[in-house]
Amino acid sequence: MNVVDLITKKRDGGEHTRAELRFLIGGVVDGTIPDYQLAAWAMAVFFRGMTDDEITELTLAMAESGEMLDLHDAVAPGVRIVDKHSSGGVGDKTTLAVGPIVAACGLPVGKMSGRGLSFTGGTIDKLESIRGWSADLGEAMFRRQLREIGLVVAAQTADLAPADKQLYALRDVTGTVPSLPLIAASIMSKKLAAGADAIVLDVKCGRGAFMETLDNARELARLMVAIGSGAGRQVTALITNMDQPLGRAVGHTLEVAEAIATLHGRGPRDFQELVERVAVEMVLLGGEGEKRTDQAAAGELVRRAIASGKAFEKFRAFVAAQGGDLSQVDDPSTLPIAPVIVPAPAPCTGAVARIDAREVGLTVAGLGGGRKAKGDPIDHRVGVICQVKVGERIQEGDPLCLIHAGDEESAKAAVKRIQAAYTLEDRPIAALPTILDRVTSR
DSSP states (O other): OOHHHHHHHHHTTOOOOHHHHHHHHHHHHHTOSOHHHHHHHHHHHHHHOOOHHHHHHHHHHHHTTSOOOOOGGGSOTTOOOEEEEEOOOSSOOHHHHHHHHHHHTTOOEEEEEOOOOTTSOOHHHHHTTSTTOOOOOOHHHHHHHHHHTSEEEEEOOTTSSHHHHHHHHHHHTTTOTTOHHHHHHHHHHHHHHTTOSEEEEEEEESTTSSOOSHHHHHHHHHHHHHHHHHTTOEEEEEEEEOSSOSSSEESHHHHHHHHHHHHTTOSOHHHHHHHHHHHHHHHHHHOOGGGGTOHHHHHHHHHHHHHTSHHHHHHHHHHHHTTOOHHHHHOGGGSOOOSEEEEEEOSSSEEEEEEOHHHHHHHHIIIIISOSSTTOOOOTTOEEEESOOTTOEEOTTSEEEEEEESSHHHHHHHHHHHHHHEEEESSOOOOOOSEEEEEEOO
């Protein structure tokens, strides 16, 4: 088989066979296909696209390029393993609250997560705000914790979908990252390799997301649901709003505290709504028979897990099992605090008409809470607390946000950026919806 023929075929709008895609991914892993040819192929895909069958076969080949986890020996017989994935956003700490809730409902949650880059935050970065907590678990410990506690979050291993890692690095420097087929294959290859029977996807849409338009978000959701269905998995995708930060807190320590409040039922309206909805979808996918369609019963189960305190207790057990200091969980005010906290005052009176969520995320990154490259150190203490969201009114001089900074100079720069990120108008503004659409294979 010749790589040039595959490049030419896709360039001319042809459809790859399963054998061709297996050959291509095999060449990615063993290094026999040079970067310049892979780059040419990725660019052809960028312009020509792929069919659902092609994307499914590509995803399976990428997933099977490394270790394929089977976690069923770590759970009770017949229990369905359900996972979730977010496409990334600003203030997105959903896993921290959803995982314990779903585990408290009786479904085991074993999750491989990553770190943040640019304006998005990573789940592991947030959890590492808790003193002593570690994501570095061996497979035996991962399985034992899943079996004994029902909740584990660990760093993704190098053996999980290695073809994706190599192909993404190439896409990152060739202008092909926005390719929807390649985005979908990248996300779903890791989910399939991680051993999930069913997957709930949180596809962010808006200025603070990689998918800025609803049409693109819907197409990405449709592609990933189609991949999951083609691979024999049950998948539901929620398209959720990222035209403003999720919740009030943006920044690792601040988001941990907000997630803990949400486990007590005291989270910001939009974040509490999203957490409970994602948890309901996971409970539905994990159920059998009529339980897989009874939204009301699933909702009651989720709300009861929160109100009874069982979800918070599950979070405590999970943190303790991975070495975290429970005193900081029980009293979030003891989490690391930035030395400088200043308001970003509103320049005029009015209602919030728009918040540039991406600029808020980049502001936090500029404070030291994000990375420009993998491996960069981060300051867990810094961030912003949004005092007003879209649709809420504010008086001139009152704080739009509270800036948590490492020093006075960076705080002053952040104030200016936050003020520029907000648009105020002197008219009534409607609040933004949290959930925009739902796509499912069921």
